[in-house]
Amino acid sequence: MKRLLTSIAATAMILSGPALAQTADPLPSWNDGPTKEAIVGFVEKVTEEGGPDYVASADRVATFDNDGTLWLEQPMYTQLAFALDRVKALAPEHPEWKDTQPFKAVLDNDMKTLAASGEKGLVQLIAATHAGMSPEEFQQIVGDWLEQAKDKRFNRRYTDLVYQPMLELLSYMRDNGFTTYIVSGGGIEFLRNFSEPVYGIPPAQVVGSSIETKYEVVDGKPTLLRLPEVHFVDDKEGKPIGINEYIGQRPIAAFGNSDGDYQMLDWTTSGDGTRLGVIVHHTDAEREYAYDRDSTFGRLDKALDDAPAKGWIVVDMKKDWNTVFPPAQ
């Protein structure tokens, strides 16, 4: 995993390095236009010392959703793909799954029945695949999977299917004294596996959903055990609550792509002073996907309607990004 991720980081640097030197543009994958201007304008305003919109570096908190904002979320959340693969890998130890839903649906590749199992089914999948081991063991399992699993359409590893313009934006904001956080509905420990090598975001700057954890001493050795119970859901109202709990500050900039980010965007941009709310709108069926109001994953409806009135910037992926993914190696 370490090697794979180092090579991803190197690619990102190779890509942005020469481009940066040539154009002095920290966001070369963003086309010129009002979207890029709005983002750069915001950063310049809050970093202009003595300016009316200046914000001290300690208060430059920027939060980023992950699925659909920093990386691919179609045809399903990557973490769900992980859970399905884990069910298949663990199936030999669980002969009863052949006749028990939602496991039978997973083993039969019957996505319709799986979807019908709803949140209850999802919680059962998470319990069976994400719990019953220590955080260290879970990291190992996730790391091994990310190293070999590939998205079928693009035939690339999931950690390669991150958005190059957003990688540049993360670096650009950090270079301007921002602290960048992931605030995702995805699992916090799943995200922490790759957030640092892929996004430059250390584990402690990841906020996500979590299951309960138990402390126990086994054979004299203190251990943590992941339990099959939901602890916190970092989605919708959960995002401002999670930000308040983990970060302890209201962000001045928030980036999302779905209605699950609505409350984070609203809470962020309704604070005093200059604020930035950005929605990544997936409009590019050719290079990535085009979806919004009717999507199972990353549904974007109310936030799209309210964006103009709220002053949120809507990124038109097709128009605003000249590159979507980092180049294949």
Add this chain to the structure above:
Amino acid sequence: MKRLLTSIAATAMILSGPALAQTADPLPSWNDGPTKEAIVGFVEKVTEEGGPDYVASADRVATFDNDGTLWLEQPMYTQLAFALDRVKALAPEHPEWKDTQPFKAVLDNDMKTLAASGEKGLVQLIAATHAGMSPEEFQQIVGDWLEQAKDKRFNRRYTDLVYQPMLELLSYMRDNGFTTYIVSGGGIEFLRNFSEPVYGIPPAQVVGSSIETKYEVVDGKPTLLRLPEVHFVDDKEGKPIGINEYIGQRPIAAFGNSDGDYQMLDWTTSGDGTRLGVIVHHTDAEREYAYDRDSTFGRLDKALDDAPAKGWIVVDMKKDWNTVFPPAQ
């Protein structure tokens, strides 16, 4: 509050600045001897590039308990003093408190009855004094209180009653590439009020106990509301669980002073590689307090017994510290 805290920070710098220049000792308030040697030796080992015990900066995570480790916790936790003062301040709006426990005990200064109300009474006090407002309003209340409240014995503000040797240690570790975290049984939002100006620890690097928070939109404005329900207790087993959840990494060094820190110390020091566990033992009745096994606040019993076998360093406050608090201004 800002002004007060800036002046505290300035004092700390004035104190350590010239001493540092004179002696090149980053820990001037620590007397020479095995305790200081053990701490400095650990830091030197893990920062020696190419050495057998080298730890990359990203993994240099150090966690510090607060009450009794970074600041005074006698004759009662400062946050409890805050809660008692709040009950008195709010009493005119709650005439029923005159006849309701544990409030009556607080208003009568009847500490014996208050203590007898136990955890249930404490939760009632927290609910009445820490909930029902936004995090921002709570910050204002805490800030105002810290600015005027004083400890009776020392006649100083609580934020002045921090341990100068520990301030030096925090700086020393950060100067050596450590990230320093507070991991306290105290309230996370109470701590975040002063952690940065007093300890140089930003809000996002504070782990503590918390109550539930609710997101709601009031008159079109997104708001967070603190609820009178316990969310997480960051004490004993809660400390490793909280560290795993908020920080996402096992520390390589942990500092505590009571049995409430036992599990954090044990989990930290039982990891692979070189580790450091430190207990501050309050042995100085003259300059501060002397207490351990029988104390209501900061009881130190099992951790003191097990320290030698576990390899935890026990700081003898009287012997190891030549200064306890920063000088009065």
